[in-house]
Amino acid sequence: MTKDECKNIKVLYVEDDDITRENGVEYLENYFEHIYEASDALSALKIYEKTMPQIIITDIQMPKLNGLEFVRRIRKKDKKVQIIVISAFCDKEYLFEAIELSLVKYLLKPIKETDLKKALSLCVQFIKDDISNIIKLDENLYFDIFNNTLVQDKEILKLRTKELAFLNLLIKNKNRYVTYTEIENSVWEDDVMSKDALKTLVKNIKAKIPKQLILNLSGTGYKIDI
Secondary structure (H helix, E strand, O other): OOOOOOOOOOEEEOOOOHHHHHHHHHHHOOOEEEEEEEOHHHHHHHHOOOOOOOOOEEOOOOOOOHHHHHHHHHHHHHHOEEEEEEEEEOOOHHHHHHHHHOOOOEEEEEOOOHHHHHHHHHHHHHHHHOOOEEEEEEEEEEEEEEOOEEEEEOEEEEOOOHHHHHHHHHHHHOOOOOHHHHHHHHHHHOOOHHHHHHEEEEEEEEOOOOOHHHEOOOEEEEEEEE
């Protein structure tokens, strides 16, 4: 992620702690030219209406209005804005709510610079590609690209490493068939992919998501129909 890639992208940073907010803005200035800040969610809503940022970074625990309620209000009007939520508490319910609200990332304090940069880079990429990291596969079934998580009815469905890699590959190339060579290079990496191993992998994936979503073109490869 470079400053040139982030050109013209507006960021709203919401944090009630003055020192934390000051440090956060200072970090964001390394990449973004247009940064807006707010000390509470109500002020942030007003700034959002005036500036229409493409990325929002917000704390959860704030006075007047908490971060998740702030995000809910934003989501009623804007489904595309990229949102990163920050919290001092690791709460499973918050994680599921984050997925339902199509957040890019739920980060825990103290924030690691590498984690924040990775989340911001993904935001920039999603803005560029005009996509979301939360992919709806079926009613109450979602796949989170950033966190490599398949969630159904607020339960995380376990996927093996190759299953995750395969599903991720298809989703990121959802507009075309992914070739067998690409699958072998991305999913099997340095190992050799056999036809039986691939068939077993696809069968296992189809047992966890609607099987009609995975399409096969003989002699070419696989595609996900979403």
